Amino acid sequence: MGGGTPPLVLTLASGSPRRRALLEALGYPLRVVPPKVAEEGLGLPPRELARELAQAKGESVPGEWVLAADTVVDLDGQVLGKPRDREENRIFLQLLSGRAHRVHTAFYLRTPGEAVVEVHTARVRFRSLSQEEIAWYVDSGEGLDKAGGYGAQGLGMALLAGVEGDFYTVVGLPVARVFALLWERGFRP
Template sequence: MSTNIQCILASQSPRRAELLKQIQVDFIVQAADVDESVLPHETPAAYVQRLSIAKAEAVWQQRSEQQLPALPVLGSDTSVVIDQHILGKPANRDEARQMLQLLSGREHQVLSSVSVIYQQQQLSALSTTQVSFRAISPAELERYIASDEPYDKAGGYAIQGFAAVFIQQIQGSYSGVMGLPLQETYQLLQAILTDKSS
């Protein structure tokens, strides 16, 4: 089975690549180089939406300048949010510990925005998932942050990894928490593909 969808993935994330393969989309990886700083007074939703568009735009522009074949460009950004505060990727054990202590025994949100750019079209969608963590014991926390898992993940955890044992419930998109909401991604790519062929 093939979807006959081809695109450029504006990300080096192995998880996003894995998710696109899951829905049988053919893609080329071309990472975007954008400033991921949060703007003053920017809400988490506005932040992830702005970044997903910026990533797609950067790669679309780069390919246009290099006169490479025009294909839909897919950009995405995912943030873990608690108390309206964005948790990025922890740089070290102390940051990972602080993040996970904040998430322990509480509910947080994972916002994942996806954008597709092709020719003059730009389509975007935002996925919001509620994630509930059980209380994490000090011993579990130390064992987890001693692993490699937290350090390239928003919020310091991977739902598809060992951190699954901390999660009591999710309401929303599992793939969105991984980094790419597949239902929204597929719909956007289908919409672009339909317009491209009409």
Template sequence: MAHLILASSSPRRKALLEQLGLDFEVIRPDIDESPLQHESVSNYVERLTREKAQAILHQYPQAIVLAADTSLGLDDKIIGKPESKAHAFEIWAALSGRWHDVFSGICVATASDFFSEVVQTRVEFQTLSDAEMQSYWSTGEPLGKAGAYAIQGIAAQYIPRIEGSYSNVVGLPLFETVQLLKRVKAIG
């Protein structure tokens, strides 16, 4: 079987993929993750996963490359990772008391095949008070997370409902990932 590479430095994606019992290597691709002007969240995450996969496949042409990217969408805007405490508070104020969408692009690529998919999950976020925002920020958990929260962590208490894949909100939709890996014979 070909060498499987996870083209991501996300510890959450690594842990999710480990749940499947797969043997893989983690290599972080070096690509520009800036959104294009007027790019939808769905198109953005799919483009990034394809670019990540291509970057790693260029270095390791005999490998099977799995790439993923996750972003939030609210009012047709891409909500990324917080750049500061003030930015995190802006994100939470926008999400508070509303539903938003979490999009993950996944791509499995080999020298001869290129498959990608975008998975969407709807998430309801409770209204957060200033005290709750301060408390959550002080945990450090929001750093480096799309939407400034981690559903698998402390933020679970702020999310009354989701519609769709839980693992997608964590960062890697496992069902869809397995289906793509089967297409390239990476798993049985």
């Protein structure tokens, strides 16, 4: 009948396998609860959209320690969400080819004492891609479940010319900032 304090568990309000893997790699005990929040039709600018969605996702899930996030790809103010199909994925990659865009990842962190919402932005530059390279990537299927239609941490690394800012913001979670906030509030992995 051991007493003591039960171990803290972080509720991840996200269905993203990448966010889960990042937090598990740091050693956080997780409870994954994918939120049921509509991501379409809000009509907000990209940065505000990321913030609004992260907060809505976090607030929709119960728990003392809750983390939610949302990533939005911003091409000159146009939101490139998750492609609906391979054809839309091809169109996204054509739009991104040879250009720079922003990636906004917002997170919502609820602790027993407060809630924190922040938006982090990185700038990503794509190489100029041939139609053959675009077809290769689209055929991989990797981009279909990712904002902007690509994954910087997977095969999509071959498409990038550079990243300015936090790479993990592009992946979907500004890990160092989230870690620091949890640590400051007494949540240790």
